[in-house]
Amino acid sequence: MKMPEPEVNVTALKSENEELRLRLQEAEDLISAVRTGAVDALAIQGADGPRIFTLEGADQGYRTLIEQMNEGAMLLSQEGVILYGNAALATLLRQGLEDIIGTTFAAFVPTDFQASWQAIVAKGWDAGKGKGELPLRTPAGQLLPLSLSANMLHFNGGLVLACILTDLSAQHEIKAIQALVAEQNAEISRQQQALKIQEAAQQRIEQAAAEVSRLLEGIPQIAWTANPQGVTTYFNRRWFDYIGQSGGQPEQVWWYNYQHPADRDAAAARWQQSLETNHVFEAEFRLRNHAGNYRWMLSRALPSYNERGELMQWIGTCTDIHEQKMTQVRIDQAQKQLQENNAQLQRANIDLDNFIYTASHDLKAPISNIEGLLHALLEELPSAGPNQPEQSVAVLLTMMQDSVDRFKRTLDHLTEVTKLQKEYAAPTAWLSLGTTIQDVCLDLAPLMQELGVQLEVAVADCPAVLFSEKNLRSVVYNLLSNAFKYRAPDRVPQVRIWCEATSEYLKLAVQDNGLGLNLATHQHKLFAMFERFHTHVEGSGIGLYMVKKIMENAGGRIEVQSEVGVGSTFSVYFRRWYT
Amino acid sequence: MEKLTCALLVDDDQTNNYLNKLLLSRLQVTDKLLVALNGQEALALVEEHCQEATPSCPALILLDVKMPVMNGFEFLEAYAELSLPQKHAIIIVMLTTSLHPQDMERVQKLHVDGFLSKPLTKAKVEGILETYFHRHLPKE
Numbered sequence: 001m002k003m004p005e006p007e008v009n010v011t012a013l014k015s016e017n018e019e020l021r022l023r024l025q026e027a028e029d030l031i032s033a034v035r036t037g038a039v040d041a042l043a044i045q046g047a048d049g050p051r052i053f054t055l056e057g058a059d060q061g062y063r064t065l066i067e068q069m070n071e072g073a074m075l076l077s078q079e080g081v082i083l084y085g086n087a088a089l090a091t092l093l094r095q096g097l098e099d100i101i102g103t104t105f106a107a108f109v110p111t112d113f114q115a116s117w118q119a120i121v122a123k124g125w126d127a128g129k130g131k132g133e134l135p136l137r138t139p140a141g142q143l144l145p146l147s148l149s150a151n152m153l154h155f156n157g158g159l160v161l162a163c164i165l166t167d168l169s170a171q172h173e174i175k176a177i178q179a180l181v182a183e184q185n186a187e188i189s190r191q192q193q194a195l196k197i198q199e200a201a202q203q204r205i206e207q208a209a210a211e212v213s214r215l216l217e218g219i220p221q222i223a224w225t226a227n228p229q230g231v232t233t234y235f236n237r238r239w240f241d242y243i244g245q246s247g248g249q250p251e252q253v254w255w256y257n258y259q260h261p262a263d264r265d266a267a268a269a270r271w272q273q274s275l276e277t278n279h280v281f282e283a284e285f286r287l288r289n290h291a292g293n294y295r296w297m298l299s300r301a302l303p304s305y306n307e308r309g310e311l312m313q314w315i316g317t318c319t320d321i322h323e324q325k326m327t328q329v330r331i332d333q334a335q336k337q338l339q340e341n342n343a344q345l346q347r348a349n350i351d352l353d354n355f356i357y358t359a360s361h362d363l364k365a366p367i368s369n370i371e372g373l374l375h376a377l378l379e380e381l382p383s384a385g386p387n388q389p390e391q392s393v394a395v396l397l398t399m400m401q402d403s404v405d406r407f408k409r410t411l412d413h414l415t416e417v418t419k420l421q422k423e424y425a426a427p428t429a430w431l432s433l434g435t436t437i438q439d440v441c442l443d444l445a446p447l448m449q450e451l452g453v454q455l456e457v458a459v460a461d462c463p464a465v466l467f468s469e470k471n472l473r474s475v476v477y478n479l480l481s482n483a484f485k486y487r488a489p490d491r492v493p494q495v496r497i498w499c500e501a502t503s504e505y506l507k508l509a510v511q512d513n514g515l516g517l518n519l520a521t522h523q524h525k526l527f528a529m530f531e532r533f534h535t536h537v538e539g540s541g542i543g544l545y546m547v548k549k550i551m552e553n554a555g556g557r558i559e560v561q562s563e564v565g566v567g568s569t570f571s572v573y574f575r576r577w578y579t
Numbered sequence: 580m581e582k583l584t585c586a587l588l589v590d591d592d593q594t595n596n597y598l599n600k601l602l603l604s605r606l607q608v609t610d611k612l613l614v615a616l617n618g619q620e621a622l623a624l625v626e627e628h629c630q631e632a633t634p635s636c637p638a639l640i641l642l643d644v645k646m647p648v649m650n651g652f653e654f655l656e657a658y659a660e661l662s663l664p665q666k667h668a669i670i671i672v673m674l675t676t677s678l679h680p681q682d683m684e685r686v687q688k689l690h691v692d693g694f695l696s697k698p699l700t701k702a703k704v705e706g707i708l709e710t711y712f713h714r715h716l717p718k719e
Contacts, residue, residue: 369598
């Protein structure tokens, strides 16, 4: 090596040094660029011209990463034009990359979200980072929720905005799933809660049922319980004793099996009715016992409620009412018999009435014929002379006429009776007793005078009676004339007529000091038809019968008090009516 | 007194007919006296004798109520259906024992000139003659 020549000047050296330093600088920059990925290819000047070296190894991983990732990625120019996009972006936007690159991204943002988009972009350019969520509209018109982040980058000597677009629809779905899960969890917990409550309730029911059973075992009747659906859940010991089983589970068809076929349907219908209405169950039916005999039972059941007013169960009993029922049946039969007898008696009564009417009617014709024939005979007989036989014939004829008259009178009385019986609905009026008594006394005046009767009338304070005028006259007439007729021959007849009012009846009493009657032997015949107790006085034997009939037909009655040798008191009771 | 040309007794009671016949003949009330034992016989007699004004068409019918075959009411009902030229001249008097209220109602709807209760007497015959025929029995 040659020693540096002194003639190489310092300036040249300095210049060469400077050039070397610049070249070193350039090389270092290149290395740095290669390291940072700022360049992806190098052009090396060779002997055959420049050779391009692509720096594959340097950023291959990143490129692949970007191309493969799920998020959309793009580079936007300052004008908002898409300079680069990855495959995911194309998928998001449902278009080919070739259609996307070079278009304005804002075209994909719906009008309502343009402002949001501009805000993100402005922030990206101003602060270097922008972030936000907004939807994109695909060419098909679907809206796609996105999360978008923008970063400002230096690229190829310019500035670009690198954007990552994350599809949020999946996240929305997850949220929806989460919400669903939460809801279901809540439902499950609610159900668990409900189950707990039910369990507690069930426990209470069972406790209550156990308590009820314990009580029901102690009672002397057959007892049972049923659930709200009507299925029998329990029988006490009496039941199994009755049907002759050692015990066991209640059968669902038990009623049907043990009830009398004639009673079971009615009982089942009643039970159904109670189940529907929650009203007390009550039915009577025959139940077959262990010996195969049916006995009448009264079954009753009441619904049992819990503190919340819910029907928990039915508690019922069967009480043996066989003896009562049999007694009742006998009573019913007796009553029916009685009613039949009554009806029969009524028919007999009507028949009797009709008989009396017909008899009195039909007897009139022959008796009037007899009378007519008697008169004809009288005409035929030679006029009565002084000779005896004709005289005796005349006596006989007179006696015959008397008999005919008596026969006719009896028929008239019978006719009166039948008229009375047909006069149930005789017209009534408000009548004064005083006036009626006065009228009757006028009719009886000759008899009173003849017998020297002392009559005391004390009816001034009596209220009026609502009665048939004819019948009232008849009653008063009969009572007074009887009092006069049956006088004691050894004393002056004293008759007193007075009244007494109660709220229900007006009593009119006729008291005499006459012969009197032995009621012990005669009372039952006193008011019967054609009964007579005295023969010395003319009488039809029909008066008291008529009075009794009249009073009873009008809802009243007649009573008698009497003592032989002292006198009698006949009292009639008029039913009081109020206007 | 001018006698009636004809009278008709309608009664199933033969004794009663006998007595009435006796009475009417004694009182010389009528020239001719017909007797029917029930309504049907009476109806036949009326139809037979009253088509024209003949002396044997009864001017007076004394009618009983209760009779077999056709009673007094049924006779009146059938009689009402007849069309006879002399109908207006025939007087019908019912003889009854006693009328049932129900019968009373029924008879009021039928044409009857009068009612008399049995038995028939001289006074009643006199009344009939005076009321319906303006005749008087001769004084005895």
